[in-house]
Amino acid sequence: MEPMIADRPPVSPTDLVAETDPVLARIGNTPMVRLNRVLPDDVPRQVEIWAKLEWFNPGGSVKDRAALSMIREAEAAGRLEPGMTILDASSGNTGIALAMVAARRGYRLVLCLPENANADRKQRLRAYGAEIVLTSPFEGSDGAIIKARELAHAHPDYLYLDQYSNPANWRAHLRTTGPEIWRDTNGQITHFVACLGTSGTFVGTSRYLKSRDAGVRCVSVQPDDAMHGLEGLKHMESALVPDIYDPELADADLGAPTETSINYARRLGDSDGLLAGISAGAAVWGAVEVARRIERGIIVTVFPDGADRYFSDRHVWG
């Protein structure tokens, strides 16, 4: 089975009206590729593993979908007008996505970000004109969330998007990621595997896929330990649990080890020609775990961003 992306009509980024901005209209409809040489020999021959390459979005990550959806839903509800200030907390990708969409639309963005976010991320955010409020490196993304709540309270005129509680986050994936996967597998998908950050990708895509075929098994992947190195992912047991997270959707929930995930991410480059980010390595790990437990099937996962986001973290790609 080969997805024929060029032949297919685009899925609208929202169900409101078609996006007219030529840059933002490029969000979604990312390529889906089958994984080959990166897979271990014990993956059964009749199991296919496919990945959606989200760094093809104009802002470079899966979070473009959520950022556009949250901003468009706020606009449609009459809560955003040109010149207004948007506020949120992000450990990286959502911030960059929001900064891009805000700059295209003419909004100011204030973003709370842990101080230890890498230099490349801060540079990208500033390049898009975002104003960064740095929070304690010891409190991680939770510290940034707490700061954003304080700012929202102090500035009632700001629109606090709150990606962790905003249903427009997961609805982005209900409207786009889910339908794209269904279309590109001709409805043949048997398993969906996704990593958990805000959980928007997992929740929205799983809801769509299960609405098309209740038999699709949805598997969430989170770090196996509170002290992990999988940027963008949340260890739910020890973190502030996002309001939008619905653990009931998961037919299984797997704990990814940091080292093995990083190794998969690194090997994707030379084995399959895919320069994917670290959480993509965790997604491969999860998909392989699922593959080992079945005899045949079509597993689809999501690669949230590309390796270039991590090149300034020397410990991974050197």
Ligand code: PMP
């Ligand atoms: N991987 C990376 C690198 C991310 O930045 C994110 C978003 N925090 C995710 C995975 C998880 O996506 P979601 O927020 O939709 O769960």
